[in-house]
Amino acid sequence: MPAATALVIGSIIGTGVFALPSALAPYGPISLVAFAAVTVGALALAMTFGALSKRTSSSGGPYVYAREAFGEFAGFLNAWSYWITAWAGNAAIVVAWVGYVEVFVNTSHQVGGSVLIALVGLWIPAAVNLTGVRNTGAFQVITTVVKFVPLIFMATIGLLFVDPDNFGPFNASGQSTLGAISAAAAIALFSYLGLEAASVVAGRVREPGRNVPRATVYGTLACAVIYILGTLAVFGTVSHGALGSSTAPFTDAANNIFGGTWAGNTVAVAAIVSGIGALNGWTMLCAEMPYAAARDGLFPAAFARTRGTSGVPIFGIVVSTVLASLITVFSYTRFDDVFTKIVLLSVLTAVIPYLFSAAAQLYWVLVRGRDGLTLGRLVRDVTVAALAMAFSYWSIQGSGYQTVYYGLFVLLLGLPVYVWLKRTRHEGEAPDGPAPAASDNSSGSAAPVLPGPRAPETTPARLSGRRTTVVRFRRSTRRDQH
Incomplete structure (x- = not known):
């Protein structure tokens, strides 16, 4: 469980939280109310994913849950949307990461230098992932430990230095109270993206039903406690006017507490390590989701090709990093508020799989498995899943019209891909039915798994680092198993 927990924490805590106070500053302290509301919704989602992971131990997370509950097309939409979230989210993480790197270099924030630093930040984790799951997991544990130091400091010692005069107007946005909370919540949700990380790589986790x-x-x-207290400390130690224009708010807070620059520089180093760790985990998720979908014929077959006994999905890692690089360059040259723009797009494309996952849990509880539940557990599961679903709808509403427009556009770009995949599979079928599925092999020639009885699937080495190959069968979701 330690490696899986480190993956969850490492994926949630990146550089997003280190840049979040500046992104929330235009709303004022009311954004802390939004943060608390988002935390409740995030915990509901975490419990929902935990329950769903007990129903199937396959890798793929939201993709698998949507496919098993609602069919192939729903599974494809979730895989497509989550894949966009993963590489677009990497772009947002690296933009925030650049702000802390530029505490030491490119202090004038020249666009060309910022873009170069961002590209280095994207491709270092990609190189780590290409070396195999064992190195990826070890790297994740180390960076997770390091990133906690400044956050725990601000969430404890930093609170002792809070000055109420720094908070500014409670609602500085000029919007209504509900509108400000909704808009701030859409940004704050980005800091919790990655809570589903363990379910996405469940097939690589030892004893997934328990861990x-x-x-x-x-x-x-753990992330929720540190997030809320740390953000409160930054709001109270950096003036409202300075916070809105800060590119490294935690660094500024540490400098204000101790004076000089040494404390801020220490925080910046930790934030840099944190960002690399988050990018490392998200780069794995960028490849893992399409890998799972490609095995079922619901993503281009190239994403299912792996290398070596560790089963590294090279194509998914490289393509996702290239796309993250492109959107980063585009954003730096087109937008002033780069971080916020990419964050909102990432949140929207993530909330869609979250919404389907909550709906899948409701479907399984109310339709497929309620005969095996006590009344108390039925009420609890329905309440949690309904809360997660309502929270997802609220997050979509708070993303804003422009973000919903762009998000819907990129989501619908997947329709031609789905049609092409269906056509390819149809042409590959024998006259009397689907062709038998081919298993993966280390050379990378993996054929999509077509609908029908599940064959044994070979899962690459788990996060524990063991380089063995484990054969498992997909767990049935028939009512009698609940």
Whole structure:
């Protein structure tokens, strides 16, 4: 469980939280109310993913849950949307990461230098992932430990230096109270993206039915406490006017507490390590989701090709990093508020799989598995899933019309891909039915798994670092198993 928990925490805590106070500053302290509301919704989602991971131990997370509950097309939409979230989210993470790197270099924030630093930040984690799951997991544990130091400091010692005069107007946005909370919540949700990380790589986690739910809930709880207290400390130690224009708010807070620059520089180093760790985990998720979908014929077959005994999905890692690089360059040359623009797009494309996952849990509880539940557990599961679904709808509403427009556009770009995949599969079928599915092999020639009885699937080495190959069968979701 430690590696799975580290993946959850490492994916949730990146550089997003280190840049979040500046992104929330235009709304004022009311954004802390939004943060608290988002935390409740995030915990509901974490419990939902924990429950769903007990129903199937396959990798793929939201993709698998949507496909098993609502069919192939829903599964494809979730895989497509989550894949966009993963590489677009990497772009947002690296933009925030650049702000802390530029504490030491490119201090004038020249666009060309910022873009170069961002590209280096994207491709270092990609190189780590290409070396195999064992190195990726070890790297994740180390960076997770390092990133906690400045956050715990601000969430404890930093609170002793809070000055109420720094907070500014409670609602500085000029919007209504509900409108300000909704808009701030859409940004704050970005800091919790990644809570589903353990479920996405469940097939690589030892004893997933026990470890994935625990890693998901415990990891989210730990992040929630540190997030709220740390953000409160930054709001109270950096003036409202300075916070809105800061590119490294935690560094500024540490400098204000101790004076000089040494404390801020220490925080910046930790934030840099944190960002690399988050990018490392998200780069794995960028490849893992399409890998799972490609095995079922619901993503281009190239994403299912792996290398070596560790089963590294090279194509998914490289393509996702290239796309993240492109959107980063585009954003730096087109937008002033680069971080916020990419954050909102990432949140929207993430909320869609979250919404489907909550709906899948409701479907399984109310339709497929309620005969095996006590009344108390039925009420609890329905309440949590309904809360997660309502929270997802609220997050979409708070993203803003422009973000919903762009998000819907990129989501619908997947329709031609789905049609092409269906056509390819149809042409590959024998006259009397689907062709038998081919298993993966280390040379990378993996054929999509077509609908029908599930064949044994070979899962690459788990996050524990063991380089063995494990054969498992997909768990049935028939009513009699609940």
